[in-house]
Each structure stands twice: as C-alpha cells, then as structure tokens.
Amino acid sequence: MPLARLIPCLDVSHGRVVKGVSFVGLRDVGDPVELATFYSDGGADELVFLDIAATPSDTVTMTSVVAQVADVLEIPFTVGGGVRSVDDASRIIESGADRVSLNSAALADPDLITRIANLYGSQAVVVAIDAGDGVVHTHGGRVATTTSTVPWAVRAAECGAGEILLTSIRCDGHRQGFDLELTAAVRDAVRVPVIASGGAGSAQHVAEALRVADAALVASIVHENPAGLRGLRREIEDLGVALRPLKEQT
Amino acid sequence: MSDVVVVDYGAGNTRSVRAALTHLGASSEVTSDPVAIVASPFVILPGVGSARSAMAHLIETGAALALRERFDAGLSTLGICLGMQIALETSEEDGGVDGLALLRGDVRRLDHGRVPRLGWAMVEPWNDAYYFAHSYAAWSPDSFATSDGITVAVQRDAFLGVQFHPEKSGAAGLNFLERCLSLA
Numbered sequence: 001m002p003l004a005r006l007i008p009c010l011d012v013s014h015g016r017v018v019k020g021v022s023f024v025g026l027r028d029v030g031d032p033v034e035l036a037t038f039y040s041d042g043g044a045d046e047l048v049f050l051d052i053a054a055t056p057s058d059t060v061t062m063t064s065v066v067a068q069v070a071d072v073l074e075i076p077f078t079v080g081g082g083v084r085s086v087d088d089a090s091r092i093i094e095s096g097a098d099r100v101s102l103n104s105a106a107l108a109d110p111d112l113i114t115r116i117a118n119l120y121g122s123q124a125v126v127v128a129i130d131a132g133d134g135v136v137h138t139h140g141g142r143v144a145t146t147t148s149t150v151p152w153a154v155r156a157a158e159c160g161a162g163e164i165l166l167t168s169i170r171c172d173g174h175r176q177g178f179d180l181e182l183t184a185a186v187r188d189a190v191r192v193p194v195i196a197s198g199g200a201g202s203a204q205h206v207a208e209a210l211r212v213a214d215a216a217l218v219a220s221i222v223h224e225n226p227a228g229l230r231g232l233r234r235e236i237e238d239l240g241v242a243l244r245p246l247k248e249q250t
Numbered sequence: 251m252s253d254v255v256v257v258d259y260g261a262g263n264t265r266s267v268r269a270a271l272t273h274l275g276a277s278s279e280v281t282s283d284p285v286a287i288v289a290s291p292f293v294i295l296p297g298v299g300s301a302r303s304a305m306a307h308l309i310e311t312g313a314a315l316a317l318r319e320r321f322d323a324g325l326s327t328l329g330i331c332l333g334m335q336i337a338l339e340t341s342e343e344d345g346g347v348d349g350l351a352l353l354r355g356d357v358r359r360l361d362h363g364r365v366p367r368l369g370w371a372m373v374e375p376w377n378d379a380y381y382f383a384h385s386y387a388a389w390s391p392d393s394f395a396t397s398d399g400i401t402v403a404v405q406r407d408a409f410l411g412v413q414f415h416p417e418k419s420g421a422a423g424l425n426f427l428e429r430c431l432s433l434a
Contacts, residue, residue, distance in 0.1 A: 001398060002369030002382060040420070045370055071269045076381055076418045096265035098383065098418065120299065123366040123383035162366045162385075193364045214364060244370040244379035249421040250428075 003244045005045040005215035006206065006233060007195065008222045010035060012081075013053040015061040033068045039222070040075050042229035043246050047077040048101065048165075048217060052140070054082030063095050070096020078126055080165075089116045093124060101126040101165060104138040107147065110159045117160030122192075127161040129153060131182060132169035141169040149182070150189050157190045164190060165217065167197040175201030175220065178209040187213060203235030210241045253431070254278040255290035257317075257333075259299065259307040267296050267330070270417040274428050282307070284316035292434040293320060297331025297415065301357070301386075302344035304336050314350060321352045326408045326434040329353075334404060334411025335386060343386055352409045355390025355401075363398070371397045373414065378422040380414035387413060 010017050016030040036047055049069070051062045059082050066079055079092045080101025089100045106113050106127050117125045130137040131149040138145060153164050166186050168179035178199040187194040193214035200206050200218045209216040222229055233243055253276040256264050264280045271278045278294075279286070287293055295317070298304075308314040317337075320327055329337045334353070341347045341357035349357070360367055370379040373395050380397075388401045388411070395403035395412075402413040410430065416423035 001363055002367060002371040003379060005369050067265070070263075070265045071272075074266075074270060074273070074418060074420050074423060076383070076415075093263055094265075096263055096269070098263070098266075118300070121366075121383075122385060123368060162383075163368060191365060193366075193368050214369065247378065247421045247425075249424050 002214070004210040004241050005195075006043075006236070006243065007046045007048055007215055007217050008039045008044050008229070009048040009050060009197070009217045009219045011050050011052045011219075012062065012065065013051070014058060015065050018052070032065050033072060035226070036069045036077070037072050038226055039229060040073055042226065043233050044075060044229065045244060046075055046215070047073070049077060049079045050101075051079070051081030058082065059088065059091075063091050066092055066095040066097050080126070080128055086112070086115050086119065090119070093120055099124045099126050099162075101128045103128040103130070106156060106161075107136060107138065107145065107152070110155060113156060113159040113161050117162070122160050122162035125161050126163045126165050126195075127153075127156040128165040128167065129156070129186075130167050130169055137169055141167070141172070150185055153186045154189050157192045161192060163193050163195060165195045165197060166213075167217075168199060171199030172197070173220075174199060175205075177201065177205040178216070180208060180212050183209065184212045203232055203239060206232070207236045207239035207241045210236065251289065252277045252279040253292065255286050255293045256280045257287060257293060257295045257308075257313055258282045259304045259313070263298055264296055266417045267294055270424060270427055274424060274431065276431055282311040282313045284312035287313055287316035288319050291325070292431060293317070293325070293327045295327060295329040295333030295337065297329075297333045299332065300344055301332065301336055301341045301347040301349070304332060305347055305349065308336070308350070317350060317352065321407065321409055324408045326430070327352075327410070328430050329409065329411035330417070331384060331413060331415060334413060335388060337409060337411050338388055338390065338404070341386065353388075353390060353404050353406050353411055354392055355388055355404065357386050357388055359386050360384070360400070367400075370419075373397045373402055380416065380419040380422055380426070382414050384413055
C-alpha cells in the first residue's frame, strides 16, 4: 500500500491564493506559484488548488496559474472548482495538472466523471464530496441535497472516480479533528482511495485521519505556519504513521 | 537538436516531463515525428491516456516503427507509466491491446489494495519513494525493481520502463532522471 499523504489545500480566487496564509518568509503570500514551491520544498506530498470564485473569466486565469505551477512543481497536484465539462478538465490537465476535482458538476451529471476518466484515466478524476448530516451538500456546503453521502461515493467510484475527497462540513474550520466515523464509512464502502478533509488542528488529528484514510487535506494548520510543515510531518511520523522519506536533490 | 525527444501521442500532460528536464538543464521537444524519434540521443515515452488510443496514435504517426528502430539500434528510451505498459507485449486494458513488444511480458489490472494505486511508495532495491498513479501493472521476466511486490521497473537492452512518475517524484525523481540522461 502506498504511504499516507499530507496534502495542503490552497484556495485560489482570481488567480491569487486567499484565506489565511500568513508567513513573513514569503515575498508574496498570494502568489500560487511561490506558495506551491514553498510547500513542495517543505515536504507536501501533493497539492490541491481550489478555485473558489470560478467564474468564466477565472477559468482562463486558473489555466495560466496551472501552467505556471506545472513548470516549477515536481510533485503531483489537483485542481478543483469550476470544472463543469470535459473541455474544462482537458484544459486543466493539458496545462499540467495531474488531476481534476469535480464537485457539484459530477452530482448534476455523473456521466461527466466517466467521460473524463475515459479520456485521462480514473487516476485523473477526483470527486469531492461536501458531507453533512448524512447528505451531500453543494454551493460550498451551504445547500443540502437529498443525496446520501455513502451511496454517492460508491456511485462516483463506479462512474470512474479514482479518488474521493471527503469533507465533513461539521468539522471543517473547527480544528477539533476529522470526522473519523464518516471517513471510515466512506472508505469501507469504496475500493478507491479516500482523502479526509476538514478539522485538522494538530498532528494528532492528522495522524488519526491517516489511520482511516489514504491521505489528509490540510489548510489553516499549515497556512498559519508554512515553515512548520516539516515539523508537522515529523510529529505525525512520531505518532506511528509512515510518510515518504524526504530527500535532497543530489 | 534537442537533448531529449518526448513522444507526443495526442492526449494529456507532457508539460511536467519537460519541466523536469528543463530543471536538469536538458533541452526537449514534444513530437510524434518518426525522423526526430529515431535521431534523438534520448527519447521519453510519457504516461498519459489509455493504452488503446496511445497505441493507435503511435502506429498512425509512424512513431511505433521509429521506437522499434531505435531499440534495434541500441538507442536509449525511457517509458513512463503507460509509456512502459505499451512497450510490453500485451495489455488487459480496454479489452486487450497489443503493445510495442520491446519489453517482454504483459500488463494486468491490479487486483488487490486500493485501485487506482495512488501516492508515494517505496521502490526496492533502491530504497526510495516515488509517486505512482496506476490501475494496471507489468508482469515481466525482466523486472528489476518492485514496490509492494508489484513490478515497477522493466529493462531490456536500451529500453527502460518505469511505472512511477519520476517527473512527479520530487528530488528522488529528478535524481533518477538525471541518472537516465547521463547513461544515454
């Protein structure tokens, strides 16, 4: 089995990283390229860029961000937000992203998952699920649907999703730990890997999540102290979770 | 002439492979032109898309014959992920596809663990972690590295195939690519 992955998530709006990245060592905390390089050097196993504005003009901006990031990053990255068609996915993947993440567009049209997977392979399609009270939510978690979380995860995987990115709305932003029960329920129901998201407040929380999931998404815990990523990795390893050994270029 | 030719087969992401080469100071071009493929000192067959469409594209452009010609002349080629899988004899993917048969063996769907197999995993005997993203794997008598018991590197003469993505494997991947370039 591959090693557990630690995945910082960067929220991007109009081509700039937003939401709480605070660190004096960076020249420009809003620059996705500089931040991506910084996290990659610090030991991120992978990155997720989420286009939170995702208006049509942002889609063009995002494509250019993706290309710039691909030119400097030597770890994989996923791009989500605003992927509504095969063309959107093609533009992002052909600009250098490894994977696209689908959310409400997949819910509205599950066949979109299949069409993208047929073109680029399942490993290139992540389905993001915002879950709360047993059902899937849309519009950044604000609108509840009638679709149950676990069956939707199963359906998404059957349609060709190569990974489920599962966010607990209840836990997200509270830094009190992940929803381990929900994560385990989804992971038990599918054969594809699952990324746990929402609730990371400490190394202990991340280690707990990595015992039930294949990867953990982290945001504020690293954005508040980007230089602390290596330390966070060490703490997680000290708690008995194996991460990849970091290496220097020779 | 560029240091490296990255073979274009009509789908997906060749940008990351070129970025890694640039990082190592090697110039590269992306093409399916058979003349350029035969003449290049080092060719990379990258890993994107599906086996059937990749093979169809390679045959149609003449790149498949060019890769065979390089192989017969002992010129170095590196296949990455799907680029390794289509170099074997056959693949189970897409209901069965004939490969380039530069490497001996076949490609089968992974039947245990989470599929796709995603993430960083240790490769033995190299004792380094590399990044993987695959649902199929090679079965070959010419396997010379494994990860979780799966064949992840196959070599025959001047063709080396790897299942992992060196261009996405951080410093370990760059070190690997640099060794490949220096041997070419």
